[in-house]
Amino acid sequence: MTRVRLTDARARRLKPSASEYSVHDKAVSSLSVRVYPTGTRTWTCTVDGRKASLGRVDLVPVEDARRECLRLQAEGIAPARDVPIYREFALGTWRESWVDRCKPSTVRGWDHVLAGRLLPEFGPLRLDRITRQAVQGWFEEYSRTAPGGANSALRLLRHSLKFAMDRGLIDSSPAASVLPNRRPRLTRFLSRDEIRRLNAALDRHAGGRRGMQADIIRLLLLTGARKSEIVRLKRSEVDGDRLRLVDAKTGPRTVHLGPEAREIVERRLNAFGEFLFPSPVHRERPLYGNLPLWHEIRREICVEDVRLHDLRHSYASQCVIEGVPLPVVSRLLGHRDPAMTLRYAHVSDPDVEAAAERIGARISGLLSHA
Numbered sequence: 001m002t003r004v005r006l007t008d009a010r011a012r013r014l015k016p017s018a019s020e021y022s023v024h025d026k027a028v029s030s031l032s033v034r035v036y037p038t039g040t041r042t043w044t045c046t047v048d049g050r051k052a053s054l055g056r057v058d059l060v061p062v063e064d065a066r067r068e069c070l071r072l073q074a075e076g077i078a079p080a081r082d083v084p085i086y087r088e089f090a091l092g093t094w095r096e097s098w099v100d101r102c103k104p105s106t107v108r109g110w111d112h113v114l115a116g117r118l119l120p121e122f123g124p125l126r127l128d129r130i131t132r133q134a135v136q137g138w139f140e141e142y143s144r145t146a147p148g149g150a151n152s153a154l155r156l157l158r159h160s161l162k163f164a165m166d167r168g169l170i171d172s173s174p175a176a177s178v179l180p181n182r183r184p185r186l187t188r189f190l191s192r193d194e195i196r197r198l199n200a201a202l203d204r205h206a207g208g209r210r211g212m213q214a215d216i217i218r219l220l221l222l223t224g225a226r227k228s229e230i231v232r233l234k235r236s237e238v239d240g241d242r243l244r245l246v247d248a249k250t251g252p253r254t255v256h257l258g259p260e261a262r263e264i265v266e267r268r269l270n271a272f273g274e275f276l277f278p279s280p281v282h283r284e285r286p287l288y289g290n291l292p293l294w295h296e297i298r299r300e301i302c303v304e305d306v307r308l309h310d311l312r313h314s315y316a317s318q319c320v321i322e323g324v325p326l327p328v329v330s331r332l333l334g335h336r337d338p339a340m341t342l343r344y345a346h347v348s349d350p351d352v353e354a355a356a357e358r359i360g361a362r363i364s365g366l367l368s369h370a
Contacts, residue, residue, distance in 0.1 A: 002022075002023050002024060003023075003024045003025070003026050003029075004023060004024075004025070004026060005025065005026045005027055006023070006025040006026075006027070006031070006033060006062055007062060008057070008061055008062050011023075011033045011041060011043075011057045011062060012041070012057055012058065014033060014035045014041060015035075016035055016036065016037050016038065016039045017035070017037065018037060019037065020034060020035065020036050020037065021034075021035055022034050022035070022044065023035070025062075025066070027066060028066045028069050028070060030045050030046050030047055030069050030072070030073055031043065031044070031045055031054075031065060031066055031069040032044050032045075032046065033057060034053075038133075040056065041056065041057040041058070042054070042055065042056050042057065043055055043056075043057060043060055043062075043065040043069075045065075045068065045069040045072050045073075045077070047072055047073055047076060047077050048076070048077070050076075050077040051077070052072060052077045054068050054069065083126050083127050083128045083169055083170070084126070084127060084169070085123065085124060085125060085126050085127070086118070086119070086122040086123050086124075086125050086126075086127055086130065086160075087119055087122075087123035087124065089127060089160075089164060089169070090114060090118065090119065090123075090160055091114075091119075093163075093167070094160050094163050094164070095114075097163060098110075103247060103251065104247055105228070105247055105249070110156060113152060113153050113156050114156070117142065117149075117153045118153065118156065118157055118160070121134075121138050122134075122138075122157075127161075127164050127169050127170050128169070128170050130161070130174050131174050132174040132175075132177060132178065134174070135154075135157065135174050135175045135178050136178050139153075139154055139178055143181055147181040148181075148183070150180075150181060151180040151181055151183070154175060154178060154180055155180075157175045158173060158175045158176065161173040161174065161175050161176075162176075188305055188306055188307070188310050188313070189306075189310050189313040189314040189316075189317050190303065190306065190310070190311070190314040194301065194303055194306075195221070195314065195318075197301040197303075198217075198221070198297065198301055198303075199218075201297045201300055201301050202214045202217060202218050202297070205293060205297075210292075210293045212268075212277055212287070213291045213292070213293035213294070214293060215264050215267075215268060215277070216230055216231060216277055216287075216291060217291065217293065217294055217297070217308070217311070218260075218261075218264060219261055219264055219265075220308065220311045220312065221311045221314065221315060222257075222258060222260055222261040222264075222315075223243075223255050223256075223257065223261055223315070224311075224312050224315030224316060224319075224332055224333050225243075225255050225312070225334075226248070226249060226309075226312065226334075227308055227309065228249070229243075229245055229248050229249075229255070230277070231277055231286055231287050231288075232247075232275065232286045233245075233265075233275065233276045233277065233286075234246075234274050234275055234276070235269065235274055235275070235276060236274075238265055238269065238276070241256065241257045241262050242254050242255065242256055242257060243255040243257065243265070248334055249334070250334055250335070250336050253334040255334075256332070275287075291308065294308055312333070315332075315333075316329055316332075316333060319332065
């Protein structure tokens with residue numbers, strides 16, 4: 001056992017090795033510095049076989065560590081908490097706290113992230129053994145391929161670790177200070193000319209082997225609905241010129257159908273089974289996954305920077321161009337918060353330019369008659 005009179009400078013100079021080691025203090029025998037292979041150095045107090053971490057050497061002065069160590073010698077170190085591993089905690093207490101309160105689609109989404117991203121990485125670790133470095137490394141690796149997905153998984157991890165803190169299982173969350181990826185500002189939507197080209201491309205594919213995909217894309221544009229709301233549309237949710245969605249993102253909502261949208265829905269009612277857009281493999285399930293036709297059409301009409309969700313933005317923008325009040329647009333989109341609608345209510349540059357020309361001509365006319 002190595003014993004020296006520890007100072008702040010001496011503790012910081014201790015070099016890491018291939019394995020952990022400790023250097024004990026001559027002044028207070030129960031105090032030591034624990035040096036990890038990563039280079040981290042922490043003050044540790046040992047009393048009657050129990051250990052307590054007093055903080056990192058670079059954050060806690062040696063005199064503060066000595067005083068705390070003497071206090072623990074006098075009062076004793078409390079028994080270690082019975083801390084579960086993340087898998088046991090996440091699938092047990094934490095999941096039970098929300099599974100009955102969330103919508104079925106939310107439960108499916110959270111379970112998917114839990115099983116696919118969080119449990120493989122953190123499942124075997126005790127909650128108090130999950131470090132910020134581990135969370136940061138996992139997040140950066142995931143962000144290389146799916147920055148949006150990494151943000152969603154990080155939010156869920158934070159939620160679970162905050163719950164563990166509230167239950168006294170850990171003192172702080174190692175995910176709290178990990179910063180999410182910045183989201184790009186979403187301003188892409190279709191101009192009127194692009195909408196015409198999209199409509200013509202969909203006409204060319206209507207009735208073919210990918211006619212179902214063409215119908216889905218056209219409905220997204222005609223209704224401003226979310227992809228999941230159309231793809232998972234059930235026969236029982238069709239009510240004349242309305243879709244009464246039971247499990248939309250923000251809860252039950254009504255989607256109003258114009259003549260063109262109603263024609264597509266009525267034609268799809270002839271499909272076999274519960275769903276209007278069934279899987280070609282499992283007819284009792286909805287169509288699953290991406291729509292390959294969309295990627296082909298984007299290249300065909302030269303709008304490869306447009307995502308499928310941007311059709312929803314385009315619907316909102318056309319509403320605004322036609323003078324529909326924002327509260328009405330909010331109802332049409334199924335937004336609980338009208339402020340969210342403002343993110344969708346853009347107009348394209350060609351429309352802005354055309355409006356500027358009309359206004360300029362109008363003012364010029366007024367000036368010429370002044």
